[in-house]
Amino acid sequence: MTATDIKNFTTEDLLDKVQANAEELFRSGTYFCSEAVLQTINEFLGTPYPKDVVKLASGFPIGMGKSGCLCGAVSGGQMALGMVYGRVEGEAMQEKMFEESKALHDYIMSEYKSNCCRVITRQWAGDNFKSPERKEHCITITGKVARWVANELIADGKVEVEAE
Template identity: 30%
Template sequence: MKKHEKRITKEALSNMILGYTCSESIILAISKYLKIKTKIIPKIATGFSAGIGRMGNVCGAISGGVMIIGLIYGRLNPNDTEKYEQCIGKVQKLIMEFKNRNGEIECEKLIGLKLSRSEDRERFKMERVKEKLCMKFVEDVISILMEVMGEEN
């Protein structure tokens, strides 16, 4: 999968330019690469935007990455503790590496805006925060996902 990182990243950034959010863009790009076709993508990712419902919590790019890890490594059976531990371990690696690269994992702290406020949403647009910061976070998450998932898929 690592060898396809540039193509997946380009697809995710194109999704953002079209108007999709960080979480939607990541899940769309990687699920397309993995040939996962379902009507729930990108819908399942929409509420994770701007730190979960514009509340400034965990970055939407991270949330999109967590959803991808769950799609690939998640369990179907509650007794499958091996799959559970594998999935949780990969999620932890994603979050720790993102924090190492960016210093924070919360949207509000990463971009310096409270997107729950209309005036900050306006600043987000006017100051091109998506282009200046969020696209980099999407690139980082995809890069980390490629490392975490390795050549397994």
């Protein structure tokens, strides 16, 4: 997906493509949840960061290094939001960063009643991520987070798509 491609899609078609891309990166084993979200959004933005930026997300899968804490997809989504709303040394913090970060948190809370990997996946507790059902559940969350982030960036005018 390139920045040029983005302008050839309607918002809904583009969001479907973003979601499918993140899900396929996870499903194929190319990346885990956090990495798939970050990579997908980097591509969605036209790859403003080198492809190896995905390494920053490698410690977050399965709730931060398999600890079961914060959902890796949410971690990846937070990093992806930082690609657009984050700051560098000397810059003031954009209030929008906090607003979007909280909104992502609240979105996952409304969907799953938690942001905690072990809670969101509790029905598969003890399977150490081995069941195909758990993997599919996490793939779905990964796609939803990537879609949510992309939608927010479109809504905020950070990414332009074809007029509806």
